[in-house]
Each structure stands twice: as C-alpha cells, then as structure tokens.
Amino acid sequence: MTEERKWIVTSAWPYINAVPHLGNLIGSVLSADIFARYCRLKDDKVVFVSGSDEHGTPVAVSAMQKNITPEELIKKNHKYIKDLFEKWEISYDNYTETHNDIHFKFVQDFFKRIEENGYIFVKEEVVLYCKNCNLYLPDRFIEGKCPFCGGKARGDQCDECGRLLKPIQLIDYYCKSCGKKNIEETKSKHWYMDFPRLEEKLRDFIENGTFTPNAINICKNFIKDGIPARAVTRDLEWGIPAPFEGADNKVIYVWFEAVLGYISAVKEWALKIKDDETLFHYFWKDKDSKSVYFIGKDNIIFHLIIFPGLIFAYNEGLPENEKLNLPFDISTTEFLMYEGGKFSKSQKRGIWIDEAIEILPPDYWRYYLIRNRPELKDTSFQWSEFENSLGELNDIIGNFVHRILTFTKKNFNSTVPEPGAYDDLDENLISRINKSIQKIESLYEEIKLKSALEEIVSLAREGNKYFNIKEPWHLIDEDKEKVGTILYLCIQLIYILSILLCPVIPNSVKKIFSLLNRSEDIGKHNWNELNDFAIQPGNKINKSTPLFKKYKLKELMKKYKKIKEKDNS
Ligand SMILES: [Zn+2]
Ligand SMILES: [Zn+2]
Structure with a gap:
C-alpha cells in the first residue's frame, strides 16, 4: 500500500480592502482550489486554508476616511468576500481572518519564542510623526x-x-490622512528580526528545495547581497500588539503576521471546526506533510525567504517532532490581463468576482479561467475568447453527455447496456482513454492545470468523434448489441470525464453524477475508479437535460455594461 499523502494547500491571503478581480482569483485562490479538489479525489489528506488579511495601514486609513472603526470595516468586508468565495465553490476547509483570537495568540507566542531564541534586537530609528493628527x-x-x-x-x-x-x-x-505637511522627525525604538543570522540556512533551503528554476533565481538574487534585518514592529494601534518588553503601543508589522496565518488557520480549523487538536500536529509537524502556496509571482520572496526564516528561528531548540515544517512548494502564475491591459477599478476596466457571477454561474468562469490560466506567459481576458470557451464547454462536453444519455433513454429504456465484443475502434478508444488518464494525472500533479484541462477537452472530442464515426442511429435496427457496446463505452467515458473535470467545474459534475445515478458516490475514491469501468450494465440513468447553455457575446456584454453602469464605487 502506498503511503497516505498529506497536504496543506493555501492561497495568498486577500487583502480585506478590495474585492478580488478575475486575475487575482486565477493567480491564487482558484488554482489552489483546483489542486485541493484534485488531491481530495485522490484520497489524499488535505486541509485547504486562507483568510482575509485585515491589519496594516490601508485598513486603518480607509476606516478613518469612512469615519468608522477598523473593526466595523473588516467585519463587513470579510463577510462579503467569504460569501463570494462560497458562491464560487472555493472549497476552503477554513477561510478565516487575521483579526481573531487564535491568530493573535499564535503570533504573539511565536514572536516571543523567536525573541527567546535571540533573533530579535532593538534599534532606535528616525520615524515621522504628524503633529496635526497626533499619529x-x-x-x-x-x-x-x-x-x-x-x-x-x-x-x-x-x-x-x-x-x-x-x-x-x-x-x-x-x-495621508490629513493631507498636511505638519510632520516632524522623531525617534522611536523598533524590534528587528535578525535575518543575517539565518542566511546560510535559507541559502541551503533554497538550493535543496524542489522549487522552479525561476523561483530559485529570484531568491538567490535577493540573498546575494545579504538579507537585511527587518523591523517587525510598527507604531500603530491597529494590529496585533507586539509581545516584546517595552514595546507598548506597537503592533507586529502586517506582513510578518499574515504569513503566520497559514499556520494559525490550520490550528483554528483543528480546534474549532474539527475539535481535534492532533490534526494541527498531523498537518504542520508530521514530517510527511507538505505545504503548497498558491501566490502571485511578486510574492515569492516573502514565502521562500521571510516565512521560512521565521520558521527556522522558531524551530531552534525544539525537539524534532515539535518543529514546524518548512514550505514544500509554491505555485505561481504569470498575470491575467483584461483585454490586453491592466485591471483598473477607477477606470472600470476589468471584471471583479462579484460582478462575474452576476453575469454567469461560476462553473463557466472557472472553466474559462483554467482554460486560459497564465502558466507560461501573461494571458488576457478577451470577451471573444470567452464566448469561444463557453461554446466549447457546451458543444464538446455538454452535448456529448446529453446526446449519449438521451440516446440511451430512447433505445435502452434508460438502462446502461451490456457491452458485446470490442472491435478495433472500440479498442482504440479504450487505449486513448487510458493514456489520457495517465497524462492528466501527471499534469495535475505538476499543477499544470491549463494543460490538464486541455487534455480533458481533447479526450471529450475523441468521444464525440467515436460516436459520430460509429453512427449508432443507423445500426439500431440491425445490430442492437453493437449499439449497446457503443453506448456502454460512451457512458464510461462520461463518468471518467466527470471525475477528471470535477476539480474544475464541480457544480456541473454534480449534475452528471446525478444523471448517472451516482450522486451518493461523489467524493468517494473517485480517482481510483478511473482505472476500471465503474458504471455497471443494468444501472439506471436519469433523464438528461442540457448541462450548459450557449450564450451569445452580445447578451453577455449587455449584462456586463449594466453592472458597470451601476458601479459607482
Ligand atoms: Zn495628519
Ligand atoms: Zn520609484
């Protein structure tokens, strides 16, 4: 038996001040969701976490400008974004927020320990103070x-x-808050993280990791001239109070506590959602457990230098089984642009994730975004391509399911037929299916999601082609057994396609499972079922209705324009 795999899957913590747009979504959240769903299909142990990044000056500034407290601001925004991710079918086990008790305590204990290990020193520096705002x-x-x-x-x-x-x-x-220049230079003590002491460890970590050559280069360049010590405290009220002696009225710098959210979110999940603290140990300290971070390409240093640096400093002096694991891998994408340019809220250029699902249900977007995932180079959202993508989803995948099941209903009384002997075409299809499954599996493993989906579509095309060449509608009167074989194979292919597509379009796959009378089996060892034909002859199938609708570009653009006219933010 192979060893059970354990994954902590995470996506970058969205900053609470803004709703993500499609480019943000594909870069981290959606890609992470696809990978987490794939791992679950494989029966791996998975915990998928993220949350709202709620501290830092932008929230404080924005709350001040709106004349509300930061707490009020984050409460409202967190709920809004959390609901949106649910609507998008992002399968977080815990989507939390940094302004919560467990995170506070975890961060404070963490930095206390780092200080005890001698990695924190105090330095006085010149800071700026607004005499107008007393800030x-x-x-x-x-x-x-x-x-x-x-x-x-x-x-x-x-x-x-x-x-x-x-x-x-x-x-x-x-x-920034009063716009005035009534500012004085003054001195303030700050607490610094001694990164220079960790340089060698971090260099080894980068060189011995399994990261992409690009990520390794970025890190090496950064380390080349030495890693500077960094202030981990800020003179702010909004944030997590710094736990150091004499650091009253200071908070931990938001960057240094948000990354620790990856750890505290799993802790919170274990304690509050699963009521089983051992799960925290299981995922964060068991040496076989692996953590993967889906992040923007501009975020590599923080995840492969700063975050591991914090963990090294924390782990020092701990027994092996109490040490936190270092990051196993990161997955970054290039950028998704909008019609060749940047997304811009103020210029009303682009599509934000709340707007998108007013236009179409999430599966359409998920499909399009993965189909155009910027894996090797920047890609761009184009309305015309979007229309093509929706057409493909409907014509290649939706229609295949619908025509096979409708044909089966009409000619075999909604029952999966018994297969007869296979001819060459049948054998070819079977061998193509097996090859594709292997290929798709390794693409998912390598997190090449775009290529995985490409191969799935290509397999569906093959199914359509097979059905067309076989022309069962001409055979039904003279050779019903042959038609039975054709339908039997096509129904197996539908089930296989639905498992392969499950991470990408989970809602539509639920429908396919229910058409095949397999609703109760969703999420149960599904990936293992790919290796044998799991839909037995004699099984009943349900009445098929089209899975997708075909949309005209004009229709979609009209909805989009209406939304943009409404948007006065
Ligand atoms: Zn001021
Ligand atoms: Zn500049």
Missing part, C-alpha cells in the same frame, strides 16, 4: 515622491519602480 506615519500613512524614480510613492513602497522604501526616504512627504 506616527508608517507605511501607507505617508505619501510623497520616490527618491529613486520621482514617482508617487508610499511609505513602504514605490508603485512606479517597485522599490521597497522607508518613510524617511520619501521626498516632499505629506500625511
């Missing part, structure tokens, strides 16, 4: 010009050239 101005509380490119920049980063900045480096800076 320190870290990160996004302050804006000005970038000292490198002159572009508009915030206290933590320049969006134009992408450089990381400190507030004090900005030129012509002003307070």
Whole structure:
C-alpha cells in the first residue's frame, strides 16, 4: 500500500480592502482550489486554508476616511468576500481572518519564542510623526515622491519602480490622512528580526528545495547581497500588539503576521471546526506533510525567504517532532490581463468576482479561467475568447453527455447496456482513454492545470468523434448489441470525464453524477475508479437535460455594461 499523502494547500491571503478581480482569483485562490479538489479525489489528506488579511495601514486609513472603526470595516468586508468565495465553490476547509483570537495568540507566542531564541534586537530609528493628527506615519500613512524614480510613492513602497522604501526616504512627504505637511522627525525604538543570522540556512533551503528554476533565481538574487534585518514592529494601534518588553503601543508589522496565518488557520480549523487538536500536529509537524502556496509571482520572496526564516528561528531548540515544517512548494502564475491591459477599478476596466457571477454561474468562469490560466506567459481576458470557451464547454462536453444519455433513454429504456465484443475502434478508444488518464494525472500533479484541462477537452472530442464515426442511429435496427457496446463505452467515458473535470467545474459534475445515478458516490475514491469501468450494465440513468447553455457575446456584454453602469464605487 502506498503511503497516505498529506497536504496543506493555501492561497495568498486577500487583502480585506478590495474585492478580488478575475486575475487575482486565477493567480491564487482558484488554482489552489483546483489542486485541493484534485488531491481530495485522490484520497489524499488535505486541509485547504486562507483568510482575509485585515491589519496594516490601508485598513486603518480607509476606516478613518469612512469615519468608522477598523473593526466595523473588516467585519463587513470579510463577510462579503467569504460569501463570494462560497458562491464560487472555493472549497476552503477554513477561510478565516487575521483579526481573531487564535491568530493573535499564535503570533504573539511565536514572536516571543523567536525573541527567546535571540533573533530579535532593538534599534532606535528616525520615524515621522504628524503633529496635526497626533499619529506616527508608517507605511501607507505617508505619501510623497520616490527618491529613486520621482514617482508617487508610499511609505513602504514605490508603485512606479517597485522599490521597497522607508518613510524617511520619501521626498516632499505629506500625511495621508490629513493631507498636511505638519510632520516632524522623531525617534522611536523598533524590534528587528535578525535575518543575517539565518542566511546560510535559507541559502541551503533554497538550493535543496524542489522549487522552479525561476523561483530559485529570484531568491538567490535577493540573498546575494545579504538579507537585511527587518523591523517587525510598527507604531500603530491597529494590529496585533507586539509581545516584546517595552514595546507598548506597537503592533507586529502586517506582513510578518499574515504569513503566520497559514499556520494559525490550520490550528483554528483543528480546534474549532474539527475539535481535534492532533490534526494541527498531523498537518504542520508530521514530517510527511507538505505545504503548497498558491501566490502571485511578486510574492515569492516573502514565502521562500521571510516565512521560512521565521520558521527556522522558531524551530531552534525544539525537539524534532515539535518543529514546524518548512514550505514544500509554491505555485505561481504569470498575470491575467483584461483585454490586453491592466485591471483598473477607477477606470472600470476589468471584471471583479462579484460582478462575474452576476453575469454567469461560476462553473463557466472557472472553466474559462483554467482554460486560459497564465502558466507560461501573461494571458488576457478577451470577451471573444470567452464566448469561444463557453461554446466549447457546451458543444464538446455538454452535448456529448446529453446526446449519449438521451440516446440511451430512447433505445435502452434508460438502462446502461451490456457491452458485446470490442472491435478495433472500440479498442482504440479504450487505449486513448487510458493514456489520457495517465497524462492528466501527471499534469495535475505538476499543477499544470491549463494543460490538464486541455487534455480533458481533447479526450471529450475523441468521444464525440467515436460516436459520430460509429453512427449508432443507423445500426439500431440491425445490430442492437453493437449499439449497446457503443453506448456502454460512451457512458464510461462520461463518468471518467466527470471525475477528471470535477476539480474544475464541480457544480456541473454534480449534475452528471446525478444523471448517472451516482450522486451518493461523489467524493468517494473517485480517482481510483478511473482505472476500471465503474458504471455497471443494468444501472439506471436519469433523464438528461442540457448541462450548459450557449450564450451569445452580445447578451453577455449587455449584462456586463449594466453592472458597470451601476458601479459607482
Ligand atoms: Zn520609484
Ligand atoms: Zn495628519
């Protein structure tokens, strides 16, 4: 018997301040969902977590501008986004938020331990203070010009050239909340993470990992000149209070606590949802358990340097079976653009995930997005391609299911026929099915989701072709047994396709399972069933109705325009 596989599947934590658009969704959340669903079909043990990233200055700034508390803001937004992911059939085991007790305690204990292990030191630095607002101005509380490119920049980063900045480096800076320049330079103590001490360990970790050459290069470039120590505290009220002696009125920098959410979310799931704390140990400390992170390509350093660095510092001095596992792998994509350009909320360019499901049910979008997943290069959402994709889903997959089942109902009284002897064409189809299953399995394993779906569609095409060449409608009077064989094989193929498609279009697959009278079997060892023809002769099937609708581009565009006219945010 093969060893049971265990996975922690995670997607980047969406920042609570904005609804994700289609590009955000395919880059992390949806891809992670497909992989988690695939692993479950294989009978692997899976916990799939993520949550809203709720701290940091953007939330504090935005709440201040709306004249509400940050708590009120996040409560509303978290519920909205969580509901959306449910509507999109994202199969999280725990979609949580960083503003919760378990996460707070976990983060504070974690940093206490790192401090005890000698990885935290204190340094005084020059910071900016708004005398008008009586507020320190870290990160996004302050804006000005970038000292490198002159572009508009915030206290933590320049969006134009992408450089990381400190507030004090900005030129012509002003307070983000009052817009004034009544700012003084003052000194403040901050707590730093001693990354230089971890350099060697991190270098080994990168070089011995199974990461893509691209990810390894990005990390090596980053490490090349040494990893700088980083301040883990901020002068803010909104966030997780720093647990260090003398660090009153300071919080942990949002980047350093949000990544720990991957760990605390599993802990919360084990404690609150499963009521079994051993599951936390099982997934995070058992050495066979593997964690995979579906993240944007601009997020690699944080997941392969900063996060493992924190774990190394935490693990030091712990017995082997208490150590947290290091990340096993990351999966990144290139970018999905919108009609050749960037998504832009202010210019009303693009489709956000709440808008999308007002236009069409999620399976259509899931199918399209995976079909166009930017795996090797940037791809672009094009309405015309979207229409083609929907046509393909209907014509190749939907129609195959519908015509086979309708033909079976009419000629075999809704009963799966007994197969007779196979001829060459039958044998060819069977061998093609087996080859495709193997190929699709390895593509899913490598998280090449676009290619996996491509092969599934190609297999469905093969099924259509087989049925057309066989022309059973001409044979039904003279050779019913032969027709029985054709339908028997096609029904097996429908079931096989539905299992292969299950991660991508789960709702439609549920319908196919119910048409085949297999509703109660969904999620039960389904991947193993691919190897034998699981639908027995004599089984009843249900009356088929078309799985998908065919949509005209004009119709969809009309809905889209209406939504955009409504949107005044
Ligand atoms: Zn710049
Ligand atoms: Zn101010």
